[in-house]
Amino acid sequence: MVREVLVACSDRSMSLGITVWDMNTGDRLLHIPTCASPFHGLLCLRNQFLVASQAHKHGSFGGGAIFLWPLNKPQSPLRSYPIEAIGPISSTKDGLYLVGGALSGNAYVWEIMSGRLLKTWRAHPKALNCLAFSGDDSLLISGSCDGVIRIWSMISLLDVTDSGSLPSFIHCWSEHHSSITGFLTTGSSSSVLVSSSMDGTCKVWDLISGRLCHTQAFPTSVTAIALDSEKQILFSGIADGRIFVNILNVGLGLENSAVISEGPSMVLRGHKGSITALTFSFSGSLLISASEDCTVCLWDVSDWVITRRFNYQKGRITNLVVIPQSSLVSVVENHQRVCYGLRVPVLDKYPQPVNSSSGTVTLLPTYCSIEDGNMTTFRSTHSLNQQILDLEQGRTPEALQMKVEMSVENRMWATRMAKHVTEMNRHLQSRLLDLVQYRLSLSSDPDFSTTERRKKLKLTVHNHLRRNN
Structure with a gap:
């Protein structure tokens, strides 16, 4: 069983920093000073880094x-x-890309292993709260x-030729x-x-x-949400400190009026203030x-x-993240600390030209033994091509291996994107055809009222989707 630790931070003061607790013993394992992160401003990258945006800028003017x-040197x-x-x-x-949202409504996409700012655009007229x-x-x-x-395609965001x-x-939903x-x-x-909102x-x-499928109403503002490990039960923390437990309803709504329910919920009471964050342990046994x-x-x-x-x-705590305890410090049999992980550069402040000499970055792990003192690392395509050219002068096996790794990674990314687009088109076409067919059949039946037709349409579509899924 993987031992887990809990990472928490606040947005009130830089001096409060990040606190790490052992979830099994309750011991405080670590305190990382100088951090004040807003809501949704903290994440763990590949179980090797903590990344946090700063609510109180430190050392930056304007x-x-x-x-x-790095979790091994926090x-x-x-x-x-x-x-x-x-x-x-x-x-x-996969840890390749980081996105950030600003109060201005601007959004930013960085390539993590190169630090390159790939895209910046006005995503919303108002401040961004969630990504x-x-x-x-x-x-x-x-x-x-x-x-x-708003929903954005990563294919279009990463298209550097259309910068x-x-x-x-x-989609845009309001x-x-x-x-x-x-x-x-x-x-x-x-x-x-x-999605959850302060509108309750x-x-x-x-x-x-x-399509909007379902709306669940609560007594007051919904401030945090989480799903159980089976993705079937929704936990909604609200402004008065209660946590509501509901079975997730993914049935389709009809036309422009989705089903609104205030059905019975189990309620957890243990806090005296507004819920600020919810998450689950890896095992799913702890909320x-x-x-x-x-x-x-x-x-x-x-x-x-x-x-x-x-x-x-x-x-107040603004962010909770669960990570394996082994990520904090990696220890080998001789109890020596091992420096592992990725080499990550500083993130660019401004977008770089498409034909920049820094080149694009491809995820290419190089696996080496600990005894050799090496680590898993990531290099830019530009530097890799130069290494391949140097190696090819001696026609070494290493050069061929590096070429294979580059080709495999590029093909895997393209295959994933093509598969997703194909699946979206297939689902959309199937649903549209079925809805048209059911509406035509119902409109020709004089024995049903409008309300009954809607009920029958909802039931048949729901059963159809359930069979397909």
């Missing part, structure tokens, strides 16, 4: 800051200073303080009436999105068709909640009792 700590952050303050951040699961990726990293989801959600034009969103507070993706191929609702969306009351609670999901409570000094 701009923002993003700090990065006291020495790498400091990057974007052109403006960054709030929410998110990364792709997330779809399950296969093909879509970027952005939410703003005015309740608007002069502004990217176009795939059904929320207040600030967006959270995103979750689930469903087959992660095609379902759950959680909404379920179909990312492929853009973890943070609150304005400066406490963190660990809930046993088998009987919903609090098994442990952490006190976080004097600041």
Whole structure:
């Protein structure tokens, strides 16, 4: 069983920093000073780095800051200073790209291993509050303080040949009436999105068709959301400190009026202030909640009792992240610390020309033994091509291996993108044809009222989708 540690930070003061607790013993393992991160501003990159945008800029004049700590040497952050303050951040699961959102509504995409700023554009008219990726990293989801959600294609965002034009969103939803507070993706191929808002609702969306499927209403503002390990139960933390537990409803709504429900919910009570963050342990056996009351609670999901409570000094907790304890310090048999991980440069402040000599970056891990003192690293395509040229003069096997690795990685990325586009088209065509067929059959039946037709349409489409999934 993997031992887990809990990482928490606040946005109130740089001196509060980041605190790391052992979830099994409750011991405080580590304190990382000089960090104040806003909501959705902290993440763990490939279980090797902590990355945090800074609510209180440090050492930057007129701009923002993003700090990065190697988990095997957490006291020495790498400091990057974007052109403006960054709030929410998110990364792709493979650790290749980092996105950040600003108060101006601008969004930024960096290539992590080169530090290159690939794209910057005006994503929203208002400040960005949330950023997330779809399950296969093909879509970027952005939410703003005015309740608007937009869906972007990563293919278009990473198209450096089209850098002069502004990217176009795939979907734009304005059904929320207040600030967006959270995103979750689930469903087959992660095609379902759950959003939460200060308007007191959680909404379920179909990312492929853009349809609003379901709306769950709550007594007050929804401030944080989480899904269980099976992606079937939704946990919604609200402003009065309660956590509501509901079965996730992914049924399709009809036309422009999605089903709004206030059905029975199980309610967890353990905080005295607004819920600020929710997450789950890797095993799924613990729900973890943070609150304005400066406490963190660990809930046993088998009987919903609090098994442990952490006190976080004097600041509200804005972010919770669970990581393996082994990520903090890697130890070999002789108990020596091993320097492992990625070499990450400072993030660019401004976009670089497409024909920049730095070249594009491809993810190319080089696996070496610990005894050799080497580590897994990532190099730019430009430097790799130069190494290949040098090696080819001697026609060594290493040169051929490097060429194969580059080709495989590029083909894998292209295959993933093509597969996702094909799947989106297939689902969309199937749903449109079925809906048209059912509507035609119902419109020709004089025995059904409009309400009955809608009910029958909803039932048949829901059953059809359930069979397909």
